[in-house]
Amino acid sequence: MTNPTNPTYRILSLGAGVQSTTLLALSAEGSLPRIDYAIFADTGWEPKGVYEHLERIEREIAEPAGIPILRVATGNIRNDALDPKHRFASMPLYILNKDGRPGMTRRQCTGEYKIKPIKKQVRDILGHPYPQRIPKGVFVEQWVGISRDEFHRAKDADVAYMHNRHPLIVDMDWSRADCTAYLQSRGLADTPKSSCLGCPFHGNQQWRNIRDHSPEEWADVVAFDAAIRAGNAPANASGNPLLGQAFLHRSRVPLDQAPIDHITAREWAQRQAALDTKAPGEPLKELEDGVTDGCSPWTCRGDEPQHGQDDFGLTA
Incomplete structure (x- = not known):
């Protein structure tokens, strides 16, 4: 008989950034309870440093502890934005309207490329793929990497089969600085931020880092920035053109001209x-x-409610 107070599984929403890497390591070493799975939602356009870090922590931390890292995806966010035939969940692009007023496009990418594939994987883990109904009391405890200094971002999932838990707050009372110090002690001082390569929420420091240390990736984001000037291709193809210009940088000028210094x-x-x-x-x-x-699920700046009946719900 199912116990409605005990999770069927413990999983970690793994963005491969500072906080989620800390949770993986704490679980692996036994400082926190053992998780059954870590799930990495891949947008298809993560920085190469994130992919390299993910491979390292899987090899050095997860595998020795017997913790499977599951990679899930619903597409490639970069390619989908430029493919007129592909359905695309919009990125939060900075807009310069025709009358000169600034604006932003709606942010749907976290729901589509992060939350939706994680929910699908959780349903598969529980043995009730969509559209099956999940029995009452069957759920996973999902660990989310939010530290004490970001407690206001802590929230629950919107479906009954996932209960969010925030061990860095509840169990450890750790700040981001505590996580950074811990990772340094584990030889993981170079843990990157987890976000798409061309995320509009990058700060100037992140843009400079790409430009100065990864010319190939810089050329990629500059090209993408130019390609979305008139908005994403699917919207234009469907007769919903952008009434203005779109940019990756908040200054609303082309990225290779933006004042990132x-x-x-x-x-x-x-x-x-x-x-x-x-x-x-x-x-x-x-x-x-x-x-x-970074832009891990349930912690991205400007998170919009993922209502149970929308395209990303995978409810029941």
Whole structure:
């Protein structure tokens, strides 16, 4: 008989960034309970450093501990955006409208390329693939890598068969700095941020890092930025053209011309305006560092509710 208070499995939502790598290592060494699976949702356009790090932690941490890392995907976010025949869940692109006003496109990519394939994999693990109904009380405990300093991002999943847990907050009371120090002690000081190569939420530091240390990847994102100037190809092909221009960088100029080496006057003004509602220095830090936790499921900046009946629900 199913116990409604005990999970059928423990899984880790593994973005291969700082916090989720910390959780994998803590579980593997026995400092936290053993997880049954770690699931990595691959957008198809992760930085090469993320893929290399994933291979390393699988080889050095997960496999010796007997923890399977499952890779799941629903497509390639870069290719899908440029393919007029492919359904595409939009990225949060920066828009310059025809009248000069700034805007952003809706962010659906986390739901489509991260959350949806994880839900599908969880259903398969539980033995109830969609559209089967999952019996009441059958669920997985899903670990999400949110640390103490990001506690406001902690939330539950929107389906009954997944219960989110945040061990870095509940069990460890660790900040991101604590995670970084722990990874350094494990020889993993070079753990990267987890986000798509061309994520619009990159800070200037991340853009500079790609430009200065990975010319091939820089050429890739510059080419992509130019290719989506009129919006994504599927929308244009379906008769819903973008009424303006789209950009990867918040300055709303082509990426290879964007002011990633300094703060613009407009950005400085925006920082000053934001100080009324945010901690001093935080807006400027965001301009430079981007999303602290990368774009892992359930932690991406600007997360939109993944309602049970939408395209990404996989409910029941």
